[in-house]
Amino acid sequence: MVEVFAVASGKGGTGKTTSTVALGMALADRYDVTVVDADTGMANLLFHAGLSDAETTLHDVLADDAPVEAATYDRFGLTVVPCGTSLDGFRDANPDRLRDVVATLAEETDIILLDSPPALDSRTAVLPIVLADRIVVVLQPTIPAISDGLKVQEYATTYDTDVAGLLFNKVRASESIERVSEKTERYFDGPTLASVPESERAREARRAGRPLLAHAPECEAATAYRAAAEALTVQNGAADDAADRFRSAVIPESL
Amino acid sequence: MKVPRGRLDKSRVVTDPRDTLADVLDRELTGYAVFESQETLLLDGEGRGLITFTDGVPVLVYHTGTDRGGPPALADLAIPGPYHVSIYALDAANLESAHEAADLRVPPGMPAERLGGDPALADSTRRAASDERLRTTDSDESSAEGGATEQSAVEAFLDDAEKIEAIKQQARSEAHERAQQWEF
Numbered sequence: 001m002v003e004v005f006a007v008a009s010g011k012g013g014t015g016k017t018t019s020t021v022a023l024g025m026a027l028a029d030r031y032d033v034t035v036v037d038a039d040t041g042m043a044n045l046l047f048h049a050g051l052s053d054a055e056t057t058l059h060d061v062l063a064d065d066a067p068v069e070a071a072t073y074d075r076f077g078l079t080v081v082p083c084g085t086s087l088d089g090f091r092d093a094n095p096d097r098l099r100d101v102v103a104t105l106a107e108e109t110d111i112i113l114l115d116s117p118p119a120l121d122s123r124t125a126v127l128p129i130v131l132a133d134r135i136v137v138v139l140q141p142t143i144p145a146i147s148d149g150l151k152v153q154e155y156a157t158t159y160d161t162d163v164a165g166l167l168f169n170k171v172r173a174s175e176s177i178e179r180v181s182e183k184t185e186r187y188f189d190g191p192t193l194a195s196v197p198e199s200e201r202a203r204e205a206r207r208a209g210r211p212l213l214a215h216a217p218e219c220e221a222a223t224a225y226r227a228a229a230e231a232l233t234v235q236n237g238a239a240d241d242a243a244d245r246f247r248s249a250v251i252p253e254s255l
Numbered sequence: 256m257k258v259p260r261g262r263l264d265k266s267r268v269v270t271d272p273r274d275t276l277a278d279v280l281d282r283e284l285t286g287y288a289v290f291e292s293q294e295t296l297l298l299d300g301e302g303r304g305l306i307t308f309t310d311g312v313p314v315l316v317y318h319t320g321t322d323r324g325g326p327p328a329l330a331d332l333a334i335p336g337p338y339h340v341s342i343y344a345l346d347a348a349n350l351e352s353a354h355e356a357a358d359l360r361v362p363p364g365m366p367a368e369r370l371g372g373d374p375a376l377a378d379s380t381r382r383a384a385s386d387e388r389l390r391t392t393d394s395d396e397s398s399a400e401g402g403a404t405e406q407s408a409v410e411a412f413l414d415d416a417e418k419i420e421a422i423k424q425q426a427r428s429e430a431h432e433r434a435q436q437w438e439f
């Protein structure tokens with residue numbers, strides 16, 4: 001039983017990594033959740049999850065130097081697969097192995113969240129979106145973030161990946177987000193899951209190397225992430241074919 | 256709009272114009288940047304956008320494709336990247352006469368908001384702007400009302416269904432092309 005989500009945005013710095021960990025923790029109340037740092041060129045999920053000293057990471061797995069199990073860590077009620085930050089690690093990694101990693105993890109968990117890279121300019125950057133069943137699009141209420149989000153959606157749907165919903169992040173108090181989110185929804189295939197306020201707690205949490213939901217579980221931003229998790233209807237596929245599904249995930253024939 | 260030719264400082268492809276604006280602010284560059292979208296199929300994708308800077312702070316914006324200046328030129332420029340960006344340095348004196356074109360002016364933080372999509376960078380740009388710049392730009396840039404102005408710019412963008420359809424179509428055809436190139 002598994003559904004794979006890519007947490008994606010196109011634009012950098014919108015809060016994909018923060019959201020991956022926060023959504024993961026919120027979903028972990030109901031599901032067995034695995035989060036994977038699929039931003040293998042600029043990994044930083046490890047810094048959000050207190051794993052900066054993790055010895056074995058996704059880089060080692062992608063370089064075929066370690067089995068997936070050696071790079072999984074139980075933290076904050078999640079299974080976390082961090083990625084290393086060195087250039088050498090990136091160079092030696094074979095991004096295509098991500099398929100097998102996802103297929104292997106899929107046998108053991110209910111939900112996989114893939115923290116995705118910004119930009120869509122390389123095969124590696126787009127692969128998480130190809131592998132996922134659906135994407136969660138992280139947006140800020142700005143013109144560039146919304147137009148890059150549209151671009152991500154069109155890539156995803158072209159590659160047969162659906163849209164689970166939108167997450168507005170870093171929303172300022174001066175913005176009445178309702179109108180913007182309502183207008184944005186006209187162009188996206190999924191609903192707004194939540195609007196997460198710009199929050200000093202989020203920045204503090206990042207500095208402390210802890211997930212927002214562990215650092216300040218009662219703050220407004222954390223509450224919004226729990227609402228987003230609540231709004232997400234998980235559609236786990238059948239258990240037995242999960243592995244095959246990801247090993248054979250390809251662009252639909254119709255292309 | 257006439258700007259004397261500057262000394263080429265940098266020329267490269269950037270995925271996010273935010274990075275250019277942050278770099279120019281960081282280096283307190285005086286001169287101008289030319290943005291050319293790679294999305295040639297897009298409406299208004301033709302032509303180039305030009306932003307001038309004094310000490311890293313944006314002053315004028317002009318779009319050659321639409322021949323519009325000021326905030327409307329930023330709207331013309333705000334389409335998904337990548338962009339080819341060339342940055343030119345100039346002495347402040349060489350920009351003086353160009354900078355008299357009041358109709359091409361933008362509030363200091365506006366390019367960071369609308370092109371960079373980074374309200375925090377817009378805040379630091381406003382902090383770096385001279386008091387005189389802040390006094391002479393529309394008062395609506397000071398934060399509370401500035402938020403409302405930015406929100407209406409976002410809403411105006413979302414009301415432009417034709418432009419959004421063009422962005423989507425461009426992305427779809429790009430995704431098709433890349434699928435073959437990347438051998439998915």
Ligand SMILES: Nc1ncnc2c1ncn2[C@@H]1O[C@H](COP(=O)(O)OP(=O)(O)OP(=O)(O)O)[C@@H](O)[C@H]1O
Nearest residue numbers: 012013014015016017018118170198199202203206
């Ligand atoms: N709601 C929020 N309020 C304030 N700051 C936030 C919020 N969400 C994230 N941030 C901060 O914004 C920065 C970028 O967040 P994050 O790393 O999650 O973004 P990202 O989209 O994963 O970035 P990248 O594109 O580089 O991978 C971090 O410093 C983070 O602490």
Ligand SMILES: [Mg+2]
Nearest residue numbers: 016017039044
């Ligand atoms: Mg990230």
